[in-house]
Amino acid sequence: xxxxxHGKTEWVxxxxxxxxxxxxxxxxxxxxxxxxxxxxxAVMKALPAAPVIRFGTSKKEMTNERKTLxxxxxxxxxxxxxxxxxxCSMGKPGSGSGPPMTDWIQCDTxxxxxxxxxxxxxxxxxxxxxxxxxxxxxxx
Numbered sequence: 736x737x738x739x740x741h742g743k744t745e746w747v748x749x750x751x752x753x754x755x756x757x758x759x760x761x762x763x764x765x766x767x768x769x770x771x772x773x774x775x776x777a778v779m780k781a782l783p784a785a786p787v788i789r790f791g792t793s794k795k796e797m798t799n800e801r802k803t804l805x806x807x808x809x810x811x812x813x814x815x816x817x818x819x820x821x822x823c824s825m826g827k828p829g830s831g832s833g834p835p836m837t838d839w840i841q842c843d844t845x846x847x848x849x850x851x852x853x854x855x856x857x858x859x860x861x862x863x864x865x866x867x868x869x870x871x872x873x874x875x
Contacts, residue, residue: 758788766797772804805873809847816846821871822853840864842871 756778761770770792777786790796809821818826820839838851838861849871851861 754785756785756788759790759792762792763794763797766792766801769797769800769804773800802873806845809873816848819848820850820853821847821873822849825850840869842874843868844870844874847871847873 756774758774759770761767773790774788777788777790780786790800820826821842839848840851840854840856840861841848856864
């Protein structure tokens with residue numbers, strides 16, 4: 736494809752050699768994506784040498800890594816934190832986009848805004864969060 740469509744030939748004569756890397760094993764049915772990302776990160780950091788891939792795969796460690804990765808992605812995005820819901824990305828009321836929702840709450844740690852409906856918070860929880868410090872699911 737690369738050679739046929741784009742005339743690129745710099746990889747044509749490279750002789751690839753297969754190998755096996757020892758790595759941690761998934762312990763649940765839902766962390767494969769996180770583990771692949773962690774393994775790819777280790778390979779990229781070690782290039783051109785073969786990496787030593789070591790990390791924990793417990794449920795707690797995978798949850799923490801998932802949150803860390805989500806924050807890295809959000810911090811690197813061009814998402815408008817001041818006028819968009821961090822869950823659904825719809826605009827604030829009056830911004831011309833999004834449903835006519837009026838109940839918003841801002842995370843006291845990351846300063847992201849959220850629709851009450853997107854968080855599934857009932858009125859009592861929302862009022863308590865407004866009166867006290869509140870952290871979103873990424874910051875708890």
